[in-house]
Structure formats: C-alpha cells, structure tokens
Amino acid sequence: MKDNFTTYPLVSIITVNYNQSSVTLDLLKSLGNITYPNVEVIVVDNASPNDRAEVISESYPNVQLIKSNTNLGFAGGNNLGVRASKGEYLMFINNDTEVPEGFLEPLVELFQKDERIGMVSPKIKFHWNKELIQYAGYTKMNPYTIRNSSIGYHQKDGKKFSRLEETNAAHGAAMMVPRRVIEKVGMMTEIYFLYYEEHDWSEMIKRAGYTIYYQPESYILHKESVSTGKDSPFKTYYLTRNRLVFARRNLNGFTRIISISFQFFISWPKNTLVFILKGQFAHLKAYWRGVLWNLVNYRSIQNNPKLIAS
Secondary structure, eight states: OGGGOSOOOOEEEEEEESSOHHHHHHHHHHHTTOOOSOEEEEEEEOOOTTOOTHHHHHHOTTSEEEEOSSOOHHHHHHHHHHHHOOOSEEEEEOTTEEOOTTSSHHHHHHHHHOTTEEEEEEEEEETTEEEEEEESOBOOOOTTTOOOOBTTTTOBOOGGGOSOEEOSOOBTTEEEEEHHHHHHHOSOOTTSSSSSHHHHHHHHHHHTTOEEEEEEEEEEEEOOSTTTOSSOHHHHHHHHHHHHHHHHHHOOHHHHHHHHHHIIIIIHHHHHHHHHHTTOHHHHHHHHHHHHHHHHTTTOOOOOOOOOOO
16 A cells, blocks of 8 residues: 555644543554554643543653643544644544554545545444444435434444445544645534534535545544443433534525424434433433523534634
C-alpha cells in the first residue's frame, strides 16, 4: 500500500479522553506502531474529574495533550482538537480503540483517488472478538423512527464485508475527513453533546455534494461503550434527546411531521410502558428528560461550528 503514495500528507489523529487515561494509553501504544510516517496525535482531555490526564503526555511526550476547562462532549472535544490540528486529513478515533499498523494508508489513498469523497470510515471489529464485525457501513436512517443499523453487526467477518462501498454515514468511533471538507461544511454540531453527532455531520457532508465510503482494507478494534456503559440512564437520555434533535435538524416538510408524530403517538407511549413494566424507573426518568429537553429547547438546535482556515 505504501508504494501507491507519491507523498504522505500530514494526518492529524484526534481522540478525546474522559476519566480513561489507561484506556487512552492503550490506543497511543498501538498508534506508536503504525507504518504511516507523517502524523500528529492530539488528545483532548474533556475536563476529567477523576483522572490524571498528565500521565498521557508524560508517557508520550510527542502527543499534544489539550486540557479543556469543561466537558464539551464528543463533538466539542473533537472540535477543540480540530482547531489545534495542522493535518490535511483528520482522523477522529475513539480512545477505547486499538489499531493495526497499516490502518491509515487505505483511508488516505481513497481520498487521493477521488476528491468527491468527503468522509471515510474503516471496518470496525470488536476488541473482545476480532472475528466479529461492529461496523461495515450504515443502512439509511429511517426517517420515521430515526434509527438505522450497522451493517454486519455481530456477524463473522468475511468476503461480503470486504467490498469498498459507498455508505450512508460514517461511524463516530473512527472516521477520516479532509480539512478542505471541514472548511466548507463546518465542524461537528455541538448541540448533541453525545450520540448522533456523526450522523448529523454525515448528512451535512452529503448535502454539500460529497460521498461517504466504508473502506474494508482498513480496520480498528473497538472496546465499545467504555465511558458511558452499554445500558445506562445516561445513554438513554442522550439517545432519546438527540433522536429528536436529529429529526428536527435534518428532516423537512411532511416527512418531518410524520416523524415527530410517530415519536409522539407511538414511540413515547410504547417506551414509557416498557420501562414501567420492567421496573426501570431510572431509565424512564432519563427518557422523559430527553423528550422534555426538546420541548423546552425547541429553538436551540441550529448549532454549526465553523473552522476558520488559518
């Protein structure tokens, strides 16, 4: 793969740390073995209250550690890294991942072949079982339920997941975007704080005329939901809240009316009943907090930070 390059443009690898320095160090260890020769690594610590983030720069002096004064969420933390970055390509990667040595080359090469591509994600496999897929592209977002599916989820890796394909959205755990695209489209929208940001950004990038690709020649290993938990009221709140934010930001006309009506008359009563029957009252409270946030903050969704080119 390296022989296909005439130059090696700088890639800025950006990751966000929150109370997980030991996990982040595992990622940095794997990044230390990559074969792509021109990278800068930026770690944004999102005001971790129970973590000594300095261990990151002490262990890896060449890594740029940025300490935020407040928790900016997933998008805000990554955007802070973008503002400090210098790369022609920006690789956003979760801190709870590890990478093989040649994961960057196929991603960069794809952009160099086609400037119409605005975003690329690699294959994502589970860290606990390297044979199982977490992401091999996304299905189209259902405009009524505001849900989509990760192609190949929990399926064994094989030939059918080895084709380079256009896809509907990048995966937030690992996605590369050229700086020129960010300068045109803007950075991730910070209103979400957590969840749905990459889907919103994918829609912004597609509306600007770019395509999004799944590149199976590259892969990462994902430990999945280390920071938020796989099933927590915290996660329930933000998924509920942001599902509606996504609909309000990305749907129009009759489709938007039907989508919000579906949530109001079907999803909300159904999920309320399920939480009550299961005795999951913490989740019930979080669910309705997410719904009520949208009612109280009805006009507070048009947040689209811009990157000022230096």
